[in-house]
Amino acid sequence: MPMFRRIQVSLVAATAVIAGLATPALAQSGCELKIGSMGPMSGGGAQWGLAMDGAARMAAAEVNAEGGLKVGDRKCHVTVVAYDSKYTADGAAAGSNALAAEGIHFIIGPVGAPEATGIKPILGRNQQIAWNGSYAKDAVTTRYPLMFHLGPGPGGWADSVIKEALKHWKIQSVALIAPNDQGGTDIVTVDEVAYKDNGVKTTSEYYQRGTTNFAPIITRVLATNPDAVDTASSPPGDAGVIVKQLRLAGFKGPIGRNGGPGTEEILRVSGGMDVLKDFYWYAGPPDTPEARVIDADYKKLLGKDQTFGASLWGDLPGARMTLKAISVAGTIDDVQKVAEVLRHLPVDDPNLGKGVWSGQKQFGIAQELMYPFGVGIIKDGKEVGVTRVEPKL
Amino acid sequence: MHQFLEAAIIGVGLGAQYALLALGFTLIFGILGVVNFAHGGFYMLGGYVAYTCVAGLGLAYPLAVVVAMLATAALGWLFELLLIEPLIDDHLATLMLSLGLYLIISTVVLAIFGPISMEFAFPVTGSFHAGSVYLPRENLIVLAVCLVAIACLWLVLFRTDLGRALRALADDRAVGMAQGLRPRLLFPLAFALATGLAGLTGALVTPILSLAPGVGEPVLATSFLTVILGGLGSLGGAALAAFIVGLVEAYTSVYFGGSIGALVLFVMVLLLLVFRPTGLLGRDVRGA
Missing domain, CATH: 3.40.50.2300 (Response regulator)
Known part of the structure; x- marks a missing residue:
C-alpha cells in the first residue's frame, strides 16, 4: 500500500474511533424524545383531539420542568408532534406512518373508533404504542397488544x-x-x-x-x-x-x-x-379540587388556560404513564419492553387518584385505564x- | 300527514339555501368557465365575518350580514382580478388556484378562531306551531332573505345592462368582446357577485346551524351536486335543482333516515349523468 494511501486509511480509521467514542457523550447531552399526539384537531370532534394533544404536551412539560425524562443514565427533553387524523381510519393510519417517519414510537391518541380501527393493524409494523380514547367495541384486543385504551368506554x-x-x-x-x-x-x-x-x-x-x-x-x-x-x-x-x-x-x-x-x-x-x-x-373524571390542580398546572407549564374540560383530565394519565414506563424501562427505542413495563405499572394518578387496569372482561385484555368517573x-x-x-x- | 308537511317546509328551506350557493357556483362556471373550489370557503368566511362583526365589533346582525356579503364579494373580486384573470383560459390552473384559496381561507380561519364551534346565535328564535307542524322563525327569515336575493340576482342578470353583458360573454366571449364588452372588467364583477352570494348564505345560515372551520366542505359538495343536476352553467337549472335537492333530501331523510337521504341524492345525480349528461337544463357546449 503506498504511503499516501496508508495515511488516508489511518486518518479515516482514527476519525471513526473518535466519532465512536464521542457518540455516547453527545447522545447523553442531547437526548430528545419525540412523542406523538393524534386525534381530530379540526371539525366537529376537534375538542377531543385537542384535549389529547393538550394531555401529551402537559405530560411532556411536567417532565421537562424536572430537567427532562430520566431514561437510563440520560435526561431526555420531551417534545410533542401533533397529527390531525380527522376522526377517520385512513387519517389515523397515515398519521401513524407520518409519526413513524419522524422516529416516534409513542402516540397519545387517537380519539375515535374509526381512527382506532385504522391505526391498530400498523402499530406492530411501526413499533408504536398508542392510546385510543374511543368507545369502539374492540378498542383493545389481544391481536394488537401495542394498543392501550383510555377508558372507560360505554x-x-x-x-x-x-x-x-x-x-x-x-x-x-x-x-x-x-x-x-x-x-x-x-x-x-x-x-x-x-x-x-x-x-x-x-x-x-x-x-x-x-x-x-x-x-x-x-x-x-x-x-x-x-x-x-x-x-x-x-x-x-x-x-x-x-x-x-x-x-x-x-x-x-x-x-x-x-x-x-x-x-x-x-x-x-x-x-x-x-x-x-x-x-x-x-x-x-369527576370535578374535584385535585383534578382542578391539573388546570392550574397546565396554565403554569404551558402558559395558557386549558379549554378542553374533563377530556384533558381523562387523557392525561395515559400520557403520564407512558413517560413513566419509558423511564422505568430505561429505553426510548425498545417498544416491546416499554409496553411490558406499562402493563404492570400501578394505576394511581396524582390528580385522579387510584384506578384499575380493566378490559379483561370486555376485551379479553386488561389494557384499559379506568378511573372514577362522573x-x-x-x-x-x-x-x-x-x-x-x-x-x- | 304532519310529517309530509314538515318535510315540505324543511325541503323548501334547504332548497332556498342551496339555490343561493348553487347560483353563485354556476354563475362563475357559466360566465368564466371556472370551477370554483373555494366556494365553500367563501360561505365559511361569510359566517366568520358576520360573527366578528356581531361578537367583536358589536354591530347589529342585519348590518353584519351586509358587511359579510360585501367583504366576501370584495375578496372574490380581488382574487379574480389578480390571480384568476391572467390564467382564465387555463382550466386546470384556475381549478388549482381556487382549491389553494380554499385551503388558505380554512387555515387562516383555523389560526385566528381555533378549531371549535363559535357561539353565534340567530337574533330571532322560537317557532310557529300548528298542531304537530312547526316552522322555526329563523328559518322563515332566512328563507325570505334567500328568495329576495334570488329575485335580485334574476333582476340583475335579466333586466340590466350588466346582466346582459355577462350573459353575452357566457354565450360567446369572442363575439361579446367584438361588440365592445370588456371581460377584464366584467369577469371580476361576476366573480364578486357569486362569492358575495356565498358569503351572504354563510352569514345567514351559520347562526342557525353551526360555525366552525370545515363548514365549507359539505357546502361545496352540495353546490357541486346541485349544479351538476341542474346543468353546469345553467342559472335556471341550478335554481330548479336546488329545490329538488332540498326536497329530496328532506323527504328521503324523514321517511328513510339520514343515511339513505344522502345516498339517494348521489344515486339521482348518477342516473342523470347516465341518461342526461348535460343535466336538467344544461347546454351541450359552453360558448365562453
Whole structure:
C-alpha cells in the first residue's frame, strides 16, 4: 500500500474511533424524545383531539420542568408532534406512518373508533404504542397488544348514566342519534343494551358524517314520540345543532349524551342552558379540587388556560404513564419492553387518584385505564351537579 | 300527514339555501368557465365575518350580514382580478388556484378562531306551531332573505345592462368582446357577485346551524351536486335543482333516515349523468 494511501486509511480509521467514542457523550447531552399526539384537531370532534394533544404536551412539560425524562443514565427533553387524523381510519393510519417517519414510537391518541380501527393493524409494523380514547367495541384486543385504551368506554359507564337519569326523569323510551360509521354504531349498540337492561325502549337513527342540518332527521325521530333523545357519540358540534333543532321542533323531554364529554361545546352551539334545559351526560373524571390542580398546572407549564374540560383530565394519565414506563424501562427505542413495563405499572394518578387496569372482561385484555368517573345532570336549565361513580372490574 | 308537511317546509328551506350557493357556483362556471373550489370557503368566511362583526365589533346582525356579503364579494373580486384573470383560459390552473384559496381561507380561519364551534346565535328564535307542524322563525327569515336575493340576482342578470353583458360573454366571449364588452372588467364583477352570494348564505345560515372551520366542505359538495343536476352553467337549472335537492333530501331523510337521504341524492345525480349528461337544463357546449 503506498504511503499516501496508508495515511488516508489511518486518518479515516482514527476519525471513526473518535466519532465512536464521542457518540455516547453527545447522545447523553442531547437526548430528545419525540412523542406523538393524534386525534381530530379540526371539525366537529376537534375538542377531543385537542384535549389529547393538550394531555401529551402537559405530560411532556411536567417532565421537562424536572430537567427532562430520566431514561437510563440520560435526561431526555420531551417534545410533542401533533397529527390531525380527522376522526377517520385512513387519517389515523397515515398519521401513524407520518409519526413513524419522524422516529416516534409513542402516540397519545387517537380519539375515535374509526381512527382506532385504522391505526391498530400498523402499530406492530411501526413499533408504536398508542392510546385510543374511543368507545369502539374492540378498542383493545389481544391481536394488537401495542394498543392501550383510555377508558372507560360505554360498557363501563352507560348503565350508571342511565340509572342516574332515571332518578330525575321518567323515561320509558329513548331515541338515539349518532353518525352511521363505527364511531356511532359501536356506541349506540352498547347504549341500546344498557337502556334495555334498565327497562327503556330504544329506537336508533343514524346520519352521514358531514350532515349540517338535522331538521329532517329530527322530524323522523320525533315521529316515534320518545320520552328522551340521546345524542350518543355525535361530535359535540353536531350534538349542539341537534339539541337546538330538537328544542325548536318543540321537544321538551330530557336530552342525553351517552357518548364522549363535550357539554361546553354543546352548550355554546345550542344556545345555552335555557335551550339545553334538561340534560344528562357521561362527564368523564369527576370535578374535584385535585383534578382542578391539573388546570392550574397546565396554565403554569404551558402558559395558557386549558379549554378542553374533563377530556384533558381523562387523557392525561395515559400520557403520564407512558413517560413513566419509558423511564422505568430505561429505553426510548425498545417498544416491546416499554409496553411490558406499562402493563404492570400501578394505576394511581396524582390528580385522579387510584384506578384499575380493566378490559379483561370486555376485551379479553386488561389494557384499559379506568378511573372514577362522573355523571352530570342539568335540570330546568340549572346544573344539578356531577355524581361520582367508582370504577369496577 | 304532519310529517309530509314538515318535510315540505324543511325541503323548501334547504332548497332556498342551496339555490343561493348553487347560483353563485354556476354563475362563475357559466360566465368564466371556472370551477370554483373555494366556494365553500367563501360561505365559511361569510359566517366568520358576520360573527366578528356581531361578537367583536358589536354591530347589529342585519348590518353584519351586509358587511359579510360585501367583504366576501370584495375578496372574490380581488382574487379574480389578480390571480384568476391572467390564467382564465387555463382550466386546470384556475381549478388549482381556487382549491389553494380554499385551503388558505380554512387555515387562516383555523389560526385566528381555533378549531371549535363559535357561539353565534340567530337574533330571532322560537317557532310557529300548528298542531304537530312547526316552522322555526329563523328559518322563515332566512328563507325570505334567500328568495329576495334570488329575485335580485334574476333582476340583475335579466333586466340590466350588466346582466346582459355577462350573459353575452357566457354565450360567446369572442363575439361579446367584438361588440365592445370588456371581460377584464366584467369577469371580476361576476366573480364578486357569486362569492358575495356565498358569503351572504354563510352569514345567514351559520347562526342557525353551526360555525366552525370545515363548514365549507359539505357546502361545496352540495353546490357541486346541485349544479351538476341542474346543468353546469345553467342559472335556471341550478335554481330548479336546488329545490329538488332540498326536497329530496328532506323527504328521503324523514321517511328513510339520514343515511339513505344522502345516498339517494348521489344515486339521482348518477342516473342523470347516465341518461342526461348535460343535466336538467344544461347546454351541450359552453360558448365562453
